[in-house]
Structures are given as C-alpha cells and as structure tokens.
Amino acid sequence: MYLLIPAAGSGRRMGSDRNKLLLPVLGQPILAWTLLAARESRLIRWVGLIGQPVDFPDFKEIVMALGMTKMVHLIQGGTTRQESVYRGLQGLPAVAGRVLIHDGARCLATPALLDRCAEAIQHCPGLVAAIPVKDTIKVVKPGTHQITQTPDRSNLWAAQTPQAFVVETLLRCHEQGREQGWQVTDDAALFEQCGYPVKVIEGEETNLKITTPLDLAIAELVLRQRQS
16 A cells, blocks of 8 residues: 655644654654554555655654665655645556555554555545544634534544545546645545545544644653553
8 A cells, every 4th residue: 555644744833943743752753653653554565755855854864763764755745735745646656546645743543544544445436534523513604703503413523634545536636626726625625526425434533633732742642651
C-alpha cells in the first residue's frame, strides 16, 4: 500500500514559528510518531512525505533516525493542503492503484488503523476513518451566534485520517476541483462533490489532530500510557 503524508503545517496555533510537526512530544518530533505507525504497519511499503523544502533537512534527519530512508520519499507541497495532496498524487509511482492519505499531525493513529483502511479500500472507491459524534452539534448563523439547527447526532461522524481512494479517480477529482475553483478541507469532500461514494471506517478516539498546546499534552499522555 502507498501512503501520502501532508506535512506542511505551520505552528501558528501552537505559538511556534516553525512547522509544528517538528515540535517534540515524549522525546520525538510529532512527525516521527506518525512515521513510526507507517513503519509498523503490515501493509504500507511506500511513503510520500509532502512538505516544503525549508523543512526537508529536518525531515531527512527524522527519516534517517527511524531507518526509513528506503521507504520514505520527499515531495514538495503547494500553498494549501489541497494543492499539496494533488502534488503528492502526481509523485506516486505509476503502479500505485490505491493510496492512503494521513495527516502528519495525527501522530496517535495506530498501525492497526492504517492497516484496516488499507484492507477496506480494496473493496470500495473511497473511504474515511471517522468516529461517531458524542456532543450535541449546533448550526449557527454566521455573525449572529444564533442557532439555526440542531442536527440529529446519530447521523453525524467526525472525520479523521487516514482517508483512502482509488488513485486514478482521486486525481480526476482534484483536476476537476482545480478547474472549478473548489476549496475543500479534505479529499473525501472532493470525492463527494464529484458524485463518488465515500465509506466510513471506524476510527480511533485517540486519533486526534495536534493543533494546540493542549493537544500536545494529551498526545504525550496517550503515548506514555501506550509505552507503559
């Protein structure tokens, strides 16, 4: 299985002036924990690490320390996540039929989750790891803070990554999105907008995205529990 890892995130909400994936958690950069899950996967054999050239020296150092130099390939990203994934798809080997896409900031995803998604994508065109929403969700009118709707949470799932797709189909969706000027926050949204079905695969409660210092503290707690 082929895996793309968008890894061009900034550290703005972390209060950092560098790529947040280079920040340490439990003695290792955030990115290292993400790569370790890929290394321990039974099915992943090739990883495309998508980032900006300014971070490539640090990325190479992390990859070398993990002994993954033959497995990981650096790909220059774009100015948005959407453009970065598009470039990543173009950087896949020609034989790649299906691909997993997993955010570098989701460093707590387990190898088992990656493998579940890799197995499931063999039987559908697109999927996304997600978990059922526990909180009551309110739809609020912009600028007014006025609630306009309370959707039935039994039908709501919080999307995570990995997401997985047939490569040829996802490339067409990205190209159509570029032509139409669509701006989306994940690849599943592009797939949906083009009329293709996307399946939900049960994700993991601990598979949070590291965005704030609080997330970093939670990630350290989870990793300590796993190590013990």
